[in-house]
Amino acid sequence: MSGKKAVMETTTSFSYYRAVIISETVRSEISFSESPDYEILITADITAQLRAIRTQQADKILFLLFVIPLAESAGLQSAIGKTAGSNPKKDKEYVSFLLFGKAGEIAEKVPDGLHVSGFRESEVTAGEFAFLAGKVFETLQGDFLKIQESEEHTIKLMDAWNDQESLIEIGKALSLEKDPDKLLRTILYFSKKITGADAGSIFIVEKHEGIKRLRFKYSHTFSKDLSYEEFTMPLDNNSIAGYVAVTGQVLNIPDVYTLDQNSPIAFNPSFDTSHGYRTKSMLVLPMRNHIDEIIGVIQLINSKESAEFYTGNEAFEVRLSTQDDFKFRIKPFHKRYENLMEAVAGQAAIAMENNRMLLQIEHQFEEFVKASVTAIESRDPATSGHSFRVAGMCVRTALLINDSSASVFNTTNFSEIQLKELEFAALLHDFGKVYIDPAIFIKAKKLYPRDFEYLMMRLNFLYRSIELTYLEKYSAYNDLPNEMRDKLQKLMLVMEKVAHLNEPFVRTDDVDDEINSMLSFKDELYCTDLQDHLIPLLEDSEVKNLKIKRGSLNDEERKVIESHVVHTYTFVSKIPWPEEYINIPEIAMRHHEKLDGTGYPDRLKGKENIPLQSRIMAIADIFDALNAADRPYKKAVPKDKIFDILREEAASGKLDGDLVELFIAGKAWDLGADEGTDRILHHFINPLVLRTRIDTSEADTAAPV
Incomplete structure (x- = not known):
């Protein structure tokens, strides 16, 4: 050798x-x-x-x-x-x-x-x-x-192909994601995937009272499981992210620890020191919206892409743990990523702006709906807050269904969109009342106040007329003939009965007999006006209203009231709802239908013909109507009595018994301290994301409603 x-x-x-x-x-x-x-x-x-x-x-x-x-x-x-x-x-x-x-x-x-x-x-x-x-x-x-x-050429082609696929994928993901926080996570995920970065952060430009600041919004590191908290920092050149946000420049730094002392940027090593990390290469890009305004910054850290061992998944596969890892496995970000990631950052910025505007539009629409409901309910102070309370109880009931382990509900699950659909339908369920004469809503007794006052004035006039007629002939009441004394006593009896019958109680006795007994006096209790026209004891319209056996509304008035659901449907149908909310008009209109076919407007019969959401709303609507303490025609009914009434309605086949029991047992009626305010719903759902679940058993996997 x-x-x-x-x-x-x-x-x-x-x-x-x-x-x-x-x-x-x-x-x-x-x-x-x-x-x-x-x-x-x-x-x-x-x-x-x-x-x-x-x-x-x-x-x-x-x-x-x-x-x-x-x-x-x-x-x-x-x-x-x-x-x-x-x-x-x-x-x-x-x-x-x-x-x-x-x-x-x-x-x-x-x-x-x-x-x-x-x-x-x-x-x-x-x-x-x-x-x-x-x-x-x-x-x-x-x-x-x-x-x-x-x-190498093949690797470059693969890398370019992967980048193209990632751009297509990120375009789809950004266009579909509606939740702001998930959108930021999606942006950072794809940014790291494309560049092979080990870590990254997103900063958002905020403006408060005319002063712009940079908010550290989201961060993630593959090699270390690190927690983070949001914070704000001045929008100036004293940080790398701030410099990019102010100048709009793209920074591609091979090693942040070797920056020239004369460089306009400086690296703060406090994070590395406190977490045992080693930041080396960095790619920092501005996010510009459609009017070229910088709304945020993407900061990518420690590229792990190697031309020698390229897989396209370095961000996920390579973990940095030892000093040698940080020394040898971290590479500078390839220059081609500067333009590519600028495009991604621009796409992300537009998605964020679109998302922000969409949320703003949704919020404005929600506030418009709530303001409209408040305005309508102000026409009838007795029902103020009713729609908000009904909406709160409906959402709570739907969440109870989601969490219920009962077999009757195990195929039902309300999605976030369906919860919002139910909320809107409940808020608007009485919107059609704007077309109804408000006097009907505040009709506390069988006769309108002006009609009762007119009737009593007429009876008093009749009393005085009879009295004066005989006083001209006789010097004192004691000298009045028994016939006249009898007439005046009968007239006093009529006035007492009118006042009694005018109350909107549920009558079990024969009202017709009482009315007829009064009318039997009409031939002897009468007088004429100056034109010698006969002044009747009771007019036909008064008789009709006094004969009401339940509540304060006659048949015609009740039909007018019942027509509000049709008016609601007509009005709400004119709103250009998106596809996911297309059922709102139908849900709102059906909240007075009964399972036995005695409801209105269409006397629908059976669960299969009445939407589940409407059946929920029917229970909440009845509960609030009975529980309200400020209705002019009734006093608040004790809750135990309300529960009995709901169960009786279910037993008679009018209400859904399973829903009634869930509503009562799950305390869907208990809205807490915010009862009667439009804040109630925000304890359960925001415009897009479910915030709170009712604390019951874990929800089963189930099909959507």
Whole structure:
């Protein structure tokens, strides 16, 4: 064995090892001199020598020239193949052969696929050997460089393809995501995936009272499980993110610890110090909206992409833990990512702006709906807050259904959108009352105040007329004839009965008999006006209203009241609802339908014909109507009595019994301190995200409503 000089050559990416391996059986046929460019090895066991080289030079690219007899070529080729199969560097070995033998044996004995650089029958001089070895290594290295160039080109194509796929994927994700926090996580996730970054943060520009600040909004590190808290910082050049937000420049920093002292930016190492991390390379980009205004900053840290070992998933697969990891595995961000990530940042900024405007529109619409409901309810102070309370109870009931383990509800689950749909429908369920005469809503008794006052004035006038008629004839009441005294007593009785019958109680006795007994006096209790027109004891409209046996509304007025659901449907249907809210008009209109077909407006019958949301609303509506303490026509009913009424309605087939029991047992009626305010709903859902779940059993997996 001889020759140990300069057998390795190193470039920026790879180390090479060159060797000529000569079989002892042909050593006498070769003359050679040592070379600084390759090592010359003479061995009796070519296969063992190859194994030794592979072990000793495991991290090198191998260029090997075997000088052997033709008779050994087939066995060596087989041995090389078998040995290569266990060698992880098998794709980085480049081998050629110089064969010794008789010319007539070449065609018969040279194995197929063997890379033969020369064939000799006689000895080789030192000059010939040096020339031949030089050419062989030049050829082998050329082959390697061509393959390497092809591989690098393939890697670049794969990287570009992956980036293109990521851009398409991020475009889809950003367009679909509506939750602001999830949107930021999506932006940072794809930014790290594209660039192979180990960590990253997103900063948002905020404006409060005319002063702009930078908010540290979201951060994530693959190699360390770190918690973070939001904070704000001045929008100035004193931080890297602040500098980018102020200047709009893209910063691609190979190592933040080697920044020039005269650089306009400075790195704060406090995070690294406190968390045992090592920030090195950094790519920081501004997020610009459609009017070129900077609304945020994306800060990517520690690229782990390597041209030598590219997978496209370095961000997820490579973990940095040791000092060597931070020293050797972190690479500068490739320059091509500057333009690419600027495009991503711009796309992200537009998505954030669209998301912000969408949320603003939704919020404005919600506030408009709530303001409209408040305005409508102000027409009837007695029902103020009713729609908000009903909406709160409906949402609570729906959440109870989601969390219920009862078999009757195990195929039902309200999504966030369906909860919002139910909320809107409940808020608007009485909107049609704007078309109804408000006097009907505040009708506390069977006769309107003005009608009752007019009737009592007429009866008093009649009383005085009768009294005066006889006072002209008689000097004192005691001298009045019994007939006249009887008339006045009857008239007093009529006034008492009118006042009594005017109360909106549920009557179990025969109202008609009382009315008829009063009307029997009409022929003797009367007088005329100045035009000699007869003034009746009771007018037909008064008789009609006094005969009401339940509540304060007559049939015509009740029909007018009932028409509010149709007016609600007509009005709410004109709102251009998005597809997910298209059922709101129907849900709102059906809240007075009863399972036995006695409801209105269409007398629908059975659960299959009345939406679940409407059945929920029917219970909440009845509860609030009975529980309200400020209705002019009734006092608040105790809760236990309300529960009895709801259960009676369920037992008679009017209300959904399962929902009634869930409503009562789950305390969906208990809205807490915010009862009667529009804040109640924000304890349960915001415009997009469910905030609070009612504390019951864990929800089963179920199909949507």
